[in-house]
Amino acid sequence: MATTYRAVMLTKKGGPEVLQVVDLPLDAPGPGQLRVRVSAAGVGVTDVLMLSGGYLFAPKIPFVPGYETVGTVDAIGTGVTGFELGQRVAALTVSGGFAEFLTRGAEEFLPVPSEVSDRDAAAVILNFVTAWQMIHRVAKVNAGQIALVTGASGGVGIAALQLLRLAGVKTYGAASSAKHATVRSLGAIPIDYREERLDKLVRALESGGVDFVFDAVGGANIGLCIGALKRGGLVVGFGFVGAPGFFTQGWMFANLFVGARLRGRRSAFYGITMLYRKDPEPFREDLPRIFALLAEKKIDPLVTHTFGLLEARQAIELMASGTVQGKIVLVR
Numbered sequence: 001m002a003t004t005y006r007a008v009m010l011t012k013k014g015g016p017e018v019l020q021v022v023d024l025p026l027d028a029p030g031p032g033q034l035r036v037r038v039s040a041a042g043v044g045v046t047d048v049l050m051l052s053g054g055y056l057f058a059p060k061i062p063f064v065p066g067y068e069t070v071g072t073v074d075a076i077g078t079g080v081t082g083f084e085l086g087q088r089v090a091a092l093t094v095s096g097g098f099a100e101f102l103t104r105g106a107e108e109f110l111p112v113p114s115e116v117s118d119r120d121a122a123a124v125i126l127n128f129v130t131a132w133q134m135i136h137r138v139a140k141v142n143a144g145q146i147a148l149v150t151g152a153s154g155g156v157g158i159a160a161l162q163l164l165r166l167a168g169v170k171t172y173g174a175a176s177s178a179k180h181a182t183v184r185s186l187g188a189i190p191i192d193y194r195e196e197r198l199d200k201l202v203r204a205l206e207s208g209g210v211d212f213v214f215d216a217v218g219g220a221n222i223g224l225c226i227g228a229l230k231r232g233g234l235v236v237g238f239g240f241v242g243a244p245g246f247f248t249q250g251w252m253f254a255n256l257f258v259g260a261r262l263r264g265r266r267s268a269f270y271g272i273t274m275l276y277r278k279d280p281e282p283f284r285e286d287l288p289r290i291f292a293l294l295a296e297k298k299i300d301p302l303v304t305h306t307f308g309l310l311e312a313r314q315a316i317e318l319m320a321s322g323t324v325q326g327k328i329v330l331v332r
Contacts, residue, residue: 039322066097199227
């Protein structure tokens with residue numbers, strides 16, 4: 001029986017080069033825990049952000065990154081019921097997924113249906129549950145309404161376009177022209193945000209404005225998103241990959257919450273981990289819904305790149321390049 005396992009450790013702040021493969025002790029699970037043999041782990045923008053040490057929900061450096069994980073139950077701690085050895089399970093780990101084994105409380109894991117591959121299951125945990133919860137728990141969209149998604153070719157954007165289409169919502173996707181084919185293939189109408197101000201582009205197509213904007217960019221883009229909304233419309237901020245530095249974030253969120261209200265619009269900010277840590281039950285309800293859609297082939301995570309389980313450094317280098325359309329997954 002092995003006494004150690006390999007994992008990718010974030011050793012200090014920096015670029016992908018600070019990620020190193022290390023050996024860690026393979027301990028038995030404690031009471032209430034499962035030990036899982038990891039078979040797949042998703043890679044996303046959040047993993048890139050963690051390299052700087054500024055991500056709110058990341059552990060203190062050094063730690064093993066890996067936000068979303070799928071594997072098989074390898075050992076069961078005392079007091080755990082409802083799981084069996086060899087069972088396939090998934091978890092929103094936030095960290096710890098870039099490793100051969102993962103030990104967590106049993107309550108963090110959910111079963112993976114037999115119709116869903118490990119690769120595809122790992123690819124939807126973060127992005128598709130994020131999109132689902134924004135669309136159905138925050139915005140509460142209805143068929144026939146109109147939405148705009150910024151960062152439409154990103155991981156959550158791709159998920160949002162598909163889920164909005166399933167909900168019967170007419171959707172515009174803001175992305176660079178090179179990514180318009182992807183946006184169009186997912187049932188949305190592409191908008192090139194580089195051509196003109198985003199609010200003007202939207203108003204040229206929808207003179208009355210849209211009902212919802214799901215904004216991944218943040219910063220100065222918030223004002224444009226508010227301008228694209230009809231009166232009473234809702235802008236949902238998430239991710240904010242283009243957000244400004246610490247000293248101007250106060251202005252940014254003031255614009256989101258106060259500026260929207262002053263202009264007769266509504267606003268919300270959504271973060272999957274923030275909600276999950278406050279109340280894990282919505283995630284436990286929504287991930288099975290996403291797995292069911294995946295099993296029925298109603299959604300596609302668009303996995304475009306796979307790497308070996310311990311090749312997180314190479315995967316994050318690619319993610320950081322900004323050229324990826326689709327999902328990167330590490331597989332055993």
